[in-house]
Amino acid sequence: GEDVEQSLFLSVREGDSSVINCTYTDSSSTYLYWYKQEPGAGLQLLTYIFSNMDMKQDQRLTVLLNKKDKHLSLRIADTQTGDSAIYFCAEIDPSGTYKYIFGTGTRLKVLA
């Protein structure tokens, strides 16, 4: 079955870049997403990439997609303490049901 994998923890110093990685299993996924969950809150869409793109940049965020390796990454430049959160990558079940498949989430801790 489908599986989306992420490492569970990442710790970086304030001002450094953070790179959160994700591998997914279904190469026919149309969209791939990054969601952010701050403490005590629900998930919020951070960014997404269409499967025919290799890269998408949005201010401090850069999403890279390697379809051959089924690898998705999120780079946060100049990481701030407010970026501390859990980051989930997700794909839509391509069988047509439009169900999301979420990764386990990566908890990013930013050290001052």
Add this chain to the structure above:
Amino acid sequence: DADVTQTPRNRITKTGKRIMLECSQTKGHDRMYWYRQDPGLGLRLIYYSFDVKDINKGEISDGYSVSRQAQAKFSLSLESAIPNQTALYFCATSSGQGNEKLFFGSGTQLSVL
């Protein structure tokens, strides 16, 4: 005001009790979802509904039931709560058009003792 509202925010209950978690939305979306979050396991889909007359089981529906009372309301019930149902529960909506962005409520932390 929040677009997706969940009540209650926190609930502590005992094994065997019936519990209902409620979700309402003002986004006008047809699609609604219930997810469960457990540490290290990410989000797992319990039930989803693509319109008022459509209810579908997700990957972990055993022990849960749902009711879609209206386009804006989707409730989740635990008929007889057990301790391993202790988790953070999220309701979400999506428009069903093109890019399926999900919009989440703030979650309900449920503890079953």
